[in-house]
Amino acid sequence: AHESPEERAWAVLKKMTLDEKIQLMQGVKGKYIGNVRGISRLNIPDIRMHDGPQGFRVTKTTGPEGSSTCWPSALSVAATWDSNPDGLMVQWVDAMAQEFKVKGANVMLGPGVGIARVPTAGRNFEYLCGEEPTIGAKLVAPMIKGIHKNGIMGCIKHWVNNEIETDRMQVSANVTERTRFELYYPPFEAAVQAGVLTAMCSYNRIGGEHACQNPKTLNEIHQQLGYKGFIMSDWGATHSTVQSINSGLDQELPVAEHFSNDNVDKAINDGEVNPEQIDDAALRILSSLFKSGLVDTPVVG
Numbered sequence: 001a002h003e004s005p006e007e008r009a010w011a012v013l014k015k016m017t018l019d020e021k022i023q024l025m026q027g028v029k030g031k032y033i034g035n036v037r038g039i040s041r042l043n044i045p046d047i048r049m050h051d052g053p054q055g056f057r058v059t060k061t062t063g064p065e066g067s068s069t070c071w072p073s074a075l076s077v078a079a080t081w082d083s084n085p086d087g088l089m090v091q092w093v094d095a096m097a098q099e100f101k102v103k104g105a106n107v108m109l110g111p112g113v114g115i116a117r118v119p120t121a122g123r124n125f126e127y128l129c130g131e132e133p134t135i136g137a138k139l140v141a142p143m144i145k146g147i148h149k150n151g152i153m154g155c156i157k158h159w160v161n162n163e164i165e166t167d168r169m170q171v172s173a174n175v176t177e178r179t180r181f182e183l184y185y186p187p188f189e190a191a192v193q194a195g196v197l198t199a200m201c202s203y204n205r206i207g208g209e210h211a212c213q214n215p216k217t218l219n220e221i222h223q224q225l226g227y228k229g230f231i232m233s234d235w236g237a238t239h240s241t242v243q244s245i246n247s248g249l250d251q252e253l254p255v256a257e258h259f260s261n262d263n264v265d266k267a268i269n270d271g272e273v274n275p276e277q278i279d280d281a282a283l284r285i286l287s288s289l290f291k292s293g294l295v296d297t298p299v300v301g
Contacts, residue, residue, distance in 0.1 A: 005290035009283055012042050018275070021282040022264050026256035031061045032105055034232070034253050044289060045106070045298045049155070049232075049253075053110025053126045056099050063103070071096055073125045074111065083138050093146035100152055102301040106294055107153045107198060111143045113187035114163050122165035129187055136187035141194035148195065152299060153292045156191040158202035158234060160184055160217050169237075172205035180217075181224075189225045197229040197288040201249065203237045212237045218248040230284040242272045250281040 003011070013021070020039050028035050034049030051057035055071040058064070071092060082088045100108045116124045116131040128143065129136025140156075147154035161173035161184060175184065188199075199221065201212040211217060212233045221227045232251040238244055241263040244252070252259040267273040289295050 006283075006287050008290045008295075009286035012039075012044065012286055013279060013283055015042060016282065018265075018268075018278065019261060021278050022259070022261055024282050024285045025251050025259050025264075025278070027251065027253035028255060033057065033059065033109065034107070034235075036251065043295060044286065045294055047107060047285075047289075048105050048299070049107035049109055050100060050103075050105035051109050053108075053112040053128070053157075055096055056103055056105070069096075069099055074128045075125050075130060078128050078130055078135065078139055081135060081139075083142055085142065087142070089139060090142050090146050093143045094149065097147045097150035097152055101150050101299055104299060104301040105152065106292075106299040107155055108147050109155045109157065109200065110147075111140055111154065111191070112157050113140055113191065114158065115184060115187075117163045121163055123162075133183055133186040137190035140187050140191045144191055144194040144196050148197075148292065151293050151297055153197045153288060153294070154191075155198040155200055155232070156188055156196045157200035158211070159188065159199050159221055159231070160202060160211065161206050162202035162204055162211070164204075168203045170205070172208050174207055180220075185220075185225065188221065188227075192221075192225050192227045195291075196227075197292055199227065199229060199231050200234055201231055201237060203234050210237070210239045212249050213240050213244040213247050215243075215247040222248065228284070229288045230281070242267050245273050245277050245281070250284055 023037055028037055032048045032050045036047035038044040038046040054074045056068045058068045077089055077092050080088050112127045113129055113136050114127040115129050115133055128139055144154050161175055204211055206214050206217050230250040232253055233249060235254045238252040238258045241258045268275055
């Protein structure tokens with residue numbers, strides 16, 4: 001009988017120690033922008049994440065300057081409105097994903113689907129929507145499919161209301177429920193329907209609460225949008241152990257500060273985090289790895 005990815009993930013989870021589960025929730029220093037150690041005894045590969053939404057970002061550890069292809073920006077490609085299955089956008093993302101794969105990365109940290117509300121916002125150029133969520137929702141599916149076709153995972157970001165860079169670690173986007181659902185959520189929802197396997201929560205606060213420990217918005221992506229994958233923090237966007245885990249954050253990047261073994265063990269021993277929450281996080285990560293094909297066909301570039 002062919003087991004589903006979820007069944008395979010559950011079978012692996014049952015063989016894991018608590019430390020191994022926590023290990024999947026922790027970024028570590030390494031060659032790529034984001035590195036998570038796999039569980040080699042259970043055939044679970046390392047997760048190797050790299051920027052970004054419009055090409056492979058050169059860093060000292062991944063190649064000399066000039067060794068990466070400079071692709072057109074996501075905003076330029078979005079301006080074609082080309083959602084054809086064999087159109088420009090699909091060719092663009094397919095070629096980018098191939099470059100990530102041959103360079104050994106198995107998660108492409110994109111697409112970005114913020115909405116351009118502030119003309120001077122510093123990341124408009126790498127977001128897929130421009131100011132139009134309907135176009136973004138239409139274009140995100142071929143992008144996700146083009147990434148997945150190459151046997152690596154895409155990452156939808158940044159959840160949510162990350163529409164301005166100024167003071168981005170503290171600024172609060174105060175958005176009504178109706179506005180969130182009508183204006184900001186459609187591209188994310190389309191990505192979920194296209195089968196995106198990873199998502200990144202943002203630096204900003206929403207309604208005064210940090211995005212990566214925001215029970216309202218982290219609940220909405222799972223419950224209302226039907227997202228089944230895992231949620232990683234933006235780099236340094238985790239602000240707590242207990243609240244983050246209980247709100248549904250699965251992974252802290254780039255390194256485990258709040259999600260260190262000591263902090264998570266203490267939270268469990270103090271009764272503030274239920275061990276089932278750790279199981280849920282590990283299960284979401286494992287399921288994504290099985291669904292993507294990365295367990296059966298690891299990226300070796």
